[in-house]
Amino acid sequence: MGYTKIFTTKTLTRFLIEEQRRFNYATGGFTGLVNDVRLACKRIARVIGKGALSDALGTAGTTNVQGEAQMKLDVLANDIFVRTNEWGGQLRGMLSEEMDDPYPIPAEYPRGKYLLLFDPLDGSSNIDVNVSVGSIFSVLRCPEGISEPTETDFLQPGTQQVCAGYAIYGPSTMLVLTTGRGVNGFTLDREIGEFMLTHPEITIEPDTSEFAINASNSRHWEPAIKRYVNECLAGQAGPRGRDFNMRWIASLVAETHRILMRGGVFMYPRDRKDSSRNGRLRLLYEANPIGFLIEQAGGRASTGAEPILEVQPQAAHQRIGFVFGARNEVERIERYHRDHNDFEFDAPLFGTRGLFKTPA
Ligand code: MN
Ligand code: MN
Numbered sequence: 315m316g317y318t319k320i321f322t323t324k325t326l327t328r329f330l331i332e333e334q335r336r337f338n339y340a341t342g343g344f345t346g347l348v349n350d351v352r353l354a355c356k357r358i359a360r361v362i363g364k365g366a367l368s369d370a371l372g373t374a375g376t377t378n379v380q381g382e383a384q385m386k387l388d389v390l391a392n393d394i395f396v397r398t399n400e401w402g403g404q405l406r407g408m409l410s411e412e413m414d415d416p417y418p419i420p421a422e423y424p425r426g427k428y429l430l431l432f433d434p435l436d437g438s439s440n441i442d443v444n445v446s447v448g449s450i451f452s453v454l455r456c457p458e459g460i461s462e463p464t465e466t467d468f469l470q471p472g473t474q475q476v477c478a479g480y481a482i483y484g485p486s487t488m489l490v491l492t493t494g495r496g497v498n499g500f501t502l503d504r505e506i507g508e509f510m511l512t513h514p515e516i517t518i519e520p521d522t523s524e525f526a527i528n529a530s531n532s533r534h535w536e537p538a539i540k541r542y543v544n545e546c547l548a549g550q551a552g553p554r555g556r557d558f559n560m561r562w563i564a565s566l567v568a569e570t571h572r573i574l575m576r577g578g579v580f581m582y583p584r585d586r587k588d589s590s591r592n593g594r595l596r597l598l599y600e601a602n603p604i605g606f607l608i609e610q611a612g613g614r615a616s617t618g619a620e621p622i623l624e625v626q627p628q629a630a631h632q633r634i635g636f637v638f639g640a641r642n643e644v645e646r647i648e649r650y651h652r653d654h655n656d657f658e659f660d661a662p663l664f665g666t667r668g669l670f671k672t673p674a
Pocket of ligand 1: 433435436600
């Protein structure tokens with residue numbers, strides 16, 4: 315009587331400290347690292363939330379290592395991530411979508427044992443149209459005996475991740491996190507400036523009738539993907555015997571968040587559009603952290619042929635085909651890839667042999 319019901323009192327910090335006590339796996343240092351990532355995300359959320367008032371919209375007039383035009387906010391968000399995380403003493407190096415080479419921790423700061431990999435602003439082409447964007451991060455252990463990590467030290471398969479997560483800057487700002495014991499979602503309470511646990515133990519249903527793919531690339535798809543999508547589109551009269559919905563936001567974080575909240579399957583498969591690259595999304599700071607979250611929520615994350623987390627990375631900014639979400643749908647897509655033997659040739663051969671490979 316007369317009490318206001320408090321929805322949740324568990325902050326992200328409390329959650330991390332309690333995890334630390336329960337599992338005895340992490341030091342206070344690890345909690346400190348996540349706290350700094352959290353602060354970086356809050357800083358980015360503040361700028362994003364101001365929109366055109368911040369004078370930070372538009373292009374920066376530069377390109378990143380992938381040859382993509384950088385938005386002003388890409389550069390700003392990268393700078394926020396670097397400055398907020400470099401000083402704390404937990405990191406030995408960072409790798410970002412927006413920096414060509416790994417970033418060494420400046421000499422004036424102590425060094426720790428972790429590596430931080432991030433996409434500081436995912437979906438930044440959506441910024442100017444006020445659609446949800448996000449930040450994605452992954453934490454690895456630095457190999458022993460390395461004081462100044464180079465590219466090779468970051469080339470660890472996703473199974474080695476200690477922690478991964480994303481922040482989504484939508485109508486509300488959320489931080490979704492895994493440390494390898496399930497997935498938990500926190501919503502930013504702007505008045506008190508804290509992330510509160512609002513979505514404990516997120517899971518993904520194994521079945522779905524909703525898929526997400528950029529259909530404008532359909533003429534470049536491999537036969538397995540064509541077959542899968544065609545079967546979905548055939549609806550109730552087709553081999554799947556039910557109707558499907560399609561969604562496409564063109565923002566990996568927003569697509570991931572939808573799938574974690576209500577299920578679905580996402581595909582950005584490798585295709586024959588550009589034979590010089592093996593997919594669109596980046597393995598180390600997009601596919602691996604998202605894949606870790608999806609698998610921890612009971613879903614499946616794949617290249618189309620094999621689990622994404624088992625891929626041995628070859629380069630810091632490597633791209634890869636990425637299919638994830640509802641377990642049974644992703645397994646079906648993998649099965650179709652095996653049936654059509656799409657992976658028997660390497661990407662550079664696509665242009666010559668690929669054209670003749672489409673089975674009837
Ligand atoms: Mn991105
Ligand atoms: Mn980005």
